[in-house]
Amino acid sequence: GAVVSQHPSWVICKSGTSVKIECRSLDFQATTMFWYRQFPKQSLMLMATSNEGSKATYEQGVEKDKFLINHASLTLSTLTVTSAHPEDSSFYICSASAAGGTLGEQYFGPGTRLTVT
Amino acid sequence: AQSVTQLGSHVSVSEGALVLLRCNYSSSVPPYLFWYVQYPNQGLQLLLKYTSAATLVKGINDFEAEFKKSETSFHLTKPSAHMSDAAEYFCAVWTSGTYKYIFGTGTRLKVLA
Numbered sequence: 724g725a726v727v728s729q730h731p732s733w734v735i736c737k738s739g740t741s742v743k744i745e746c747r748s749l750d751f752q753a754t755t756m757f758w759y760r761q762f763p764k765q766s767l768m769l770m771a772t773s774n775e776g777s778k779a780t781y782e783q784g785v786e787k788d789k790f791l792i793n794h795a796s797l798t799l800s801t802l803t804v805t806s807a808h809p810e811d812s813s814f815y816i817c818s819a820s821a822a823g824g825t826l827g828e829q830y831f832g833p834g835t836r837l838t839v840t
Numbered sequence: 841a842q843s844v845t846q847l848g849s850h851v852s853v854s855e856g857a858l859v860l861l862r863c864n865y866s867s868s869v870p871p872y873l874f875w876y877v878q879y880p881n882q883g884l885q886l887l888l889k890y891t892s893a894a895t896l897v898k899g900i901n902d903f904e905a906e907f908k909k910s911e912t913s914f915h916l917t918k919p920s921a922h923m924s925d926a927a928e929y930f931c932a933v934w935t936s937g938t939y940k941y942i943f944g945t946g947t948r949l950k951v952l953a
Contacts, residue, residue, distance in 0.1 A: 765946075766930065827936075
């Protein structure tokens, strides 16, 4: 149980275009979803937290107009990287916490590798 | 504010040897602590968690960790390393104050044949 999927797993886009990444909780309702960014050989940095039906809360230094997060249902959150540039190339990982689950525990998706050329 | 320090960005052990990955935390409120493992190009898999119950926590694949409040530590151990344990390991702290994880910088475990 507690499976989180991400789509696509790998995407290449041209500079200036937008890319949407989906994060789905497959077998539970996710009250809160989190988006992380991970550069090579580095730790995960939280970008934003989103609750279903509410605006996302962005971490300091994360451009909310560039990284659009939508959490329209209890099983789906999307991250759209707008006007992508090569410096946005990274590994993006989402996670979700379950309604009624262990406090603090998050379930992680497999990640999406974004390469901007 | 919370923080997590993982001592040793790289750790090498021989197959069959003890694995010890260190994690120290700082938190002004009682923390929940987690260890995750990440294989290349994959997400994070939970190994074990401390949520204020038993201080010695057992996880998957024979990993365990002990919460020591006096030392503000939550070190991860495994009695006998296996080749398949080679991966990146992350310690994370969570508190009800922020409702989010703070991750350590990670420790890459290498298992030597």
